[in-house]
Amino acid sequence: MLFSKMFIPTMKEVPKEAEVVSHKLMLRAGFIRRLASGIYTWLPLGLRSLRKVEKIIREEMDKKGAQEILMPLVQPKELWVESTRWEKYGKELLRFVDRNNRDICLAPTHEEVVTDLVRREVRSYKELPLILYQIQTKFRDEIRPRFGVMRGREFTMKDAYSFDMDESGAEASYLNMYDAYMNIFKRCGFSFRAVEADTGQIGGSFSHEFMVLADTGEDIIISCSNCGYAANLERAEIGFVERETSRKKGAFKRVETPGKKKIDDVAQFLGVAPDKLVKTLIYNTDQGVLGVLVKGDREVNETKLRNLMGLEYMELADEETIEKVTGGPLGFSGPIGLKIPLVADMDILFMEDFVAGGNERDVHVVEVNVEDFAVKGFYDLKTAQPGDLCPRCRDKHTATKGIEVGHIFKLGLKYSKAMNATFLDNGGKEQYMVMGCYGIGVSRTVAAAIEQGHDENGMVLPIAIAPFEVDVLPVNTSHAESMELANQVYKALLDKGIDVILDDRDERTGVKFKDCDLIGIPVRVTIGERNLKDGYVEIKLRREKESERVKKEDVIERIIAHVEELKRV
RNA sequence: CGGGGCGUGGCGCAGCAUGGCUAGCGCGCUUGCUUUGGGAGCAAGAAGUCGCUGGUUCAAAUCCAGUCGCCCCGACCA
Numbered sequence: 001m002l003f004s005k006m007f008i009p010t011m012k013e014v015p016k017e018a019e020v021v022s023h024k025l026m027l028r029a030g031f032i033r034r035l036a037s038g039i040y041t042w043l044p045l046g047l048r049s050l051r052k053v054e055k056i057i058r059e060e061m062d063k064k065g066a067q068e069i070l071m072p073l074v075q076p077k078e079l080w081v082e083s084t085r086w087e088k089y090g091k092e093l094l095r096f097v098d099r100n101n102r103d104i105c106l107a108p109t110h111e112e113v114v115t116d117l118v119r120r121e122v123r124s125y126k127e128l129p130l131i132l133y134q135i136q137t138k139f140r141d142e143i144r145p146r147f148g149v150m151r152g153r154e155f156t157m158k159d160a161y162s163f164d165m166d167e168s169g170a171e172a173s174y175l176n177m178y179d180a181y182m183n184i185f186k187r188c189g190f191s192f193r194a195v196e197a198d199t200g201q202i203g204g205s206f207s208h209e210f211m212v213l214a215d216t217g218e219d220i221i222i223s224c225s226n227c228g229y230a231a232n233l234e235r236a237e238i239g240f241v242e243r244e245t246s247r248k249k250g251a252f253k254r255v256e257t258p259g260k261k262k263i264d265d266v267a268q269f270l271g272v273a274p275d276k277l278v279k280t281l282i283y284n285t286d287q288g289v290l291g292v293l294v295k296g297d298r299e300v301n302e303t304k305l306r307n308l309m310g311l312e313y314m315e316l317a318d319e320e321t322i323e324k325v326t327g328g329p330l331g332f333s334g335p336i337g338l339k340i341p342l343v344a345d346m347d348i349l350f351m352e353d354f355v356a357g358g359n360e361r362d363v364h365v366v367e368v369n370v371e372d373f374a375v376k377g378f379y380d381l382k383t384a385q386p387g388d389l390c391p392r393c394r395d396k397h398t399a400t401k402g403i404e405v406g407h408i409f410k411l412g413l414k415y416s417k418a419m420n421a422t423f424l425d426n427g428g429k430e431q432y433m434v435m436g437c438y439g440i441g442v443s444r445t446v447a448a449a450i451e452q453g454h455d456e457n458g459m460v461l462p463i464a465i466a467p468f469e470v471d472v473l474p475v476n477t478s479h480a481e482s483m484e485l486a487n488q489v490y491k492a493l494l495d496k497g498i499d500v501i502l503d504d505r506d507e508r509t510g511v512k513f514k515d516c517d518l519i520g521i522p523v524r525v526t527i528g529e530r531n532l533k534d535g536y537v538e539i540k541l542r543r544e545k546e547s548e549r550v551k552k553e554d555v556i557e558r559i560i561a562h563v564e565e566l567k568r569v
Numbered sequence: 570c571g572g573g574g575c576g577u578g579g580c581g582c583a584g585c586a587u588g589g590c591u592a593g594c595g596c597g598c599u600u601g602c603u604u605u606g607g608g609a610g611c612a613a614g615a616a617g618u619c620g621c622u623g624g625u626u627c628a629a630a631u632c633c634a635g636u637c638g639c640c641c642c643g644a645c646c647a
Contacts, residue, residue: 012596012608013581017640037639143570146641261647281646292646299646316645331647357647457607476605510607517607528606538606 003503007044022450023148025459029519038145038153048467049446056187057158064180066131071113077103079112083418094141106139111415114161119421125165133160150447160438170434177438181406189462195221196231198303206410211402212448221402222384226395234303236384237391243350249371258362261331263296277355280333282317293344294382301383328359335373345381403448411435459520463566469499471521475528477506486527492556523562
């Protein structure tokens with residue numbers, strides 16, 4: 001490809017709309033342009049990177065026996081009603097009507113359509129297992145699209161769905177996909193981790209998120225460097241060490257705490273640390289009002305609570321409800337004398353002489369102990385943070401930021417039951433198919449590569465994702481000898497199957513260098529009069545600071561060696 | 570949905586408070602000459618319904634109202 005012929009609108013200045021580095025660089029490097037909030041056009045350079053990611057995905061999925069299909073973006077309401085998601089999905093599901101007033105939507109995901117397809121076509125256990133996938137546009141009407149292509153409304157996703165005859169088959173499919181994902185992200189050149197994610201009602205360790213490690217990531221990963229445990233913040237479990245406590249009973253005392261509602265205010269007023277307090281949160285749930293106790297300086301993890309209690313719906317109670325069930329106003333709730341069911345975080349079990357609300361205006365109680373009230377049990381209910389203990393080895397947790405690029409999930413019978421996707425087993429008996437689903441944010445993967453690889457001059461992309469592998473850069477296009485060699489090198493590399501661009505533009509050298517750096521091309525070959533005089537050209541790797549001088553006869557060989565080396569990583 | 574900010578040639582901005590000449594600046598773009606190893610120099614150009622609609626006024630980028638778009642922050646922890 002000739003640089004002069006390619007549509008690469010680079011920018012020196014950053015459009016004000018961009019906040020994060022990947023977004024800024026994608027705009028500056030001419031990868032994408034915004035059409036509307038969260039909706040982007042991919043330009044030739046960006047599309048090349050996107051296609052490279054797609055290619056890796058296709059190869060690895062195919063290797064595992066998954067088969068590519070392509071499903072519609074526009075879908076009828078009926079299927080979504082069947083799965084009950086027409087009601088449940090919320091506003092992210094963009095709905096509208098066609099000319100005949102039929103309700104339709106833009107697909108945010110494809111469980112419904114793929115399940116419909118398979119239930120119609122697959123009848124026998126002999127046709128299972130089956131893994132289908134597609135790389136396709138999704139539309140999710142996000143509350144707040146941001147960070148360019150990282151959280152867009154319209155985006156490219158690879159989604160795969162597995163259908164098995166039984167649990168063990170489904171597990172095998174899951175592991176198969178897990179393996180494929182590991183290979184995909186390795187080939188993309190990422191530094192990443194597979195972390196345990198929330199599995200909701202299904203439970204078990206059958207959901208993993210694939211996180212690209214980057215300081216600018218939106219997600220927090222809790223991990224243990226000792227045993228390798230890793231989970232997202234939502235799920236991360238916390239280990240505990242048993243400890244003797246005094247178990248006093250009835251020693252608590254009322255204290256006046258006028259107007260002190262917040263943990264910090266109460267702590268300050270009483271002259272104690274916030275971790276000597278216990279806060280009592282009142283929730284409205286589908287199982288009635290529920291009280292949750294957690295140490296003053298920690299936060300309830302609602303996902304853990306929901307999973308523990310099997311809650312469908314939960315939300316913090318309003319002031320009115322609080323007054324009704326506790327007898328005191330918001331800010332003064334405590335466990336003593338409460339009539340509603342209570343669950344407590346494990347921390348509470350090991351606390352002694354703590355402070356809690358008095359269920360009365362302007363009153364707290366001090367020197368409270370667990371013997372003073374009744375709870376249904378002590379559980380891991382708080383959100384993990386660094387320094388907490390690993391559930392497996394009791395070493396300390398650390399926190400890292402990451403960008404979620406992939407998510408695999410065992411669905412079980414959720415959709416097959418709702419939509420009646422069945423097959424006949426070898427005994428002639430009708431059974432539900434056991435499903436799994438597996439997603440990769442393809443456009444986000446490109447952005448993640450930039451978040452992970454950049455410097456002050458622009459992108460520093462892994463060779464697997466960079467739009468080109470090599471940039472051949474003649475310093476002066478009017479110098480015949482330079483141009484001749486440049487063309488020669490360019491053609492030779494093309495012949496070797498290397499993805500190369502020749503910067504044949506009649507621009508100043510600085511401009512060409514800046515552009516080359518900006519778009520993150522891993523290998524640059526500079527051909528200039530100065531070096532050529534002695535029979536040399538210069539090779540520079542994007543990620544290295546220094547360049548090397550190479551005899552012009554050896555240049556092809558050196559470049560190929562570099563490309564292969566970079567591909568190995 | 571709540572709060573904040575922004576909207577002026579392709580990009581980044583100034584001008585607006587206190588309305589008034591031909592709406593400026595930098596980058597980019599076009600042409601010519603010079604230049605050619607890290608975003609060049611000189612010269613000459615092209616390009617803007619000041620987001621849109623309505624209002625106030627002799628006069629609106631500037632004041633008022635409405636509207637659209639974009640960005641940021643937040644969305645309940647007692």
